[in-house]
Amino acid sequence: MREPTFLILTALAEEPRHGYAVIEDVSAMTGGRVRLRAGTLYAALDRLRSDGLIDVDREEVVQSRLRRYYRLTAAGERSLAAETARLREQAAIADRRLRARRTDLGGAPA
Amino acid sequence: MREPTFLILTALAEEPRHGYAVIEDVSAMTGGRVRLRAGTLYAALDRLRSDGLIDVDREEVVQSRLRRYYRLTAAGERSLAAETARLREQAAIADRRLRARRTDLGGAPA
DNA sequence: GAAGCATATACCGGTCATCGGTATATGCGC
DNA sequence: GCGCATATACCGATGACCGGTATATGCTTC
Known part of the structure; x- marks a missing residue:
């Protein structure tokens, strides 16, 4: 699972959201770093729906x-939980190695 | 940065490794889940090198x-550290939301 | 009142990392 | 001599994502 997809699932984990609200939540979540494109979002939404990870909650007409x-x-909840665990584990491994490097003396000029 | 690329950097964070050793380390790191393809590895190595994140350490002739x-x-170390922080943050956000869901009563049958 | 902006969904062409397969080469075990 | 592990490398296909655009409406500003 790539980053945009993971972030879309995370946005929907909080509460049901419509497309545009997903874009805004992802932007807020990442401190503005990730601005989902419409193309990315709606393609991902269709894909996630056909994969059974998300579903249409309801439709409203506003203005x-x-x-x-x-x-x-x-x-989708299970999938997000599994992906989250994976991210956490990989971050922990990388972190451990980066720490060990710094401990191993300021070290080799790269 | 995609997962394979992140894992390659993590493999090299421990110690200098040659291509094949990277494949094995990534496999060990992920409990066998990620088996890097040769095509993926060498393309990524070239790309990372031209991006200045890795460099050739030495060449040996064995057998x-x-x-x-x-x-x-x-x-490369800075880049890996930044990516690791990003992973950790995103995992924390997703985790928080998943927990809140479960707390909000066993809830809606999805 | 029209121009511009935010909201909102949707399509389309292109890029690029990754995948899967294959080529090449050597040494080892059977 | 055959298969397997080691080792680097190339190539075509796939598919997620990007960037741009189309369409439509309502609100704000001049």
Whole structure:
């Protein structure tokens, strides 16, 4: 799973959101670093839906504009949890090695 | 940065390694989940080298076969550290939301 | 009242990291 | 001599993602 996909699932983990709200939440989550493109978002939404990780929650019409809300399915929740565990483990391994490097004397000029 | 690239940098963070040793370390690190393909590895190595994140450490001939060892540069170390921090943060956010979900009552059948 | 901006969904062409397979070469065990 | 592990390297295909654009509406500003 790539970063944008992971962030979309994380956005939907908090509460059902419509497309545009996902873009905004991902931006807020990453301190503005990740600005999801419309193309990325809607393609990912379709893909995640056909994979059964998300589903349409409801549709609302606000100011005569359609809002389609998506929510995480049980499978999506499991998938996000597994991915989160993986991220945490890999970060821990890298962290350990980076620390060991710095401990091994200021060291080799790279 | 995608997962294979991150894992390659992590493999080199421990000590200089040659290509094949990177494949083995990545496999060990991920409990056998990630088996880097030769195509993935050498393309990534070339790319990382031209990006200045890794460099050739030395070359050895073992059993008349060449072994090219790569090491992390200072830039590579910084890049890996930044990426690690990003992973840790995103995992923490997702974790928080997943926990909140479970707390919010066993909840909605997805 | 029109121009511009935010909201909102959607499509499309292109890029690029990765995958899967293959080529090449050597040494070892059977 | 055959298969396997080691070792580097190339190539075509895939697919997620990017960037841009189209469409539509309502709000704000001049």
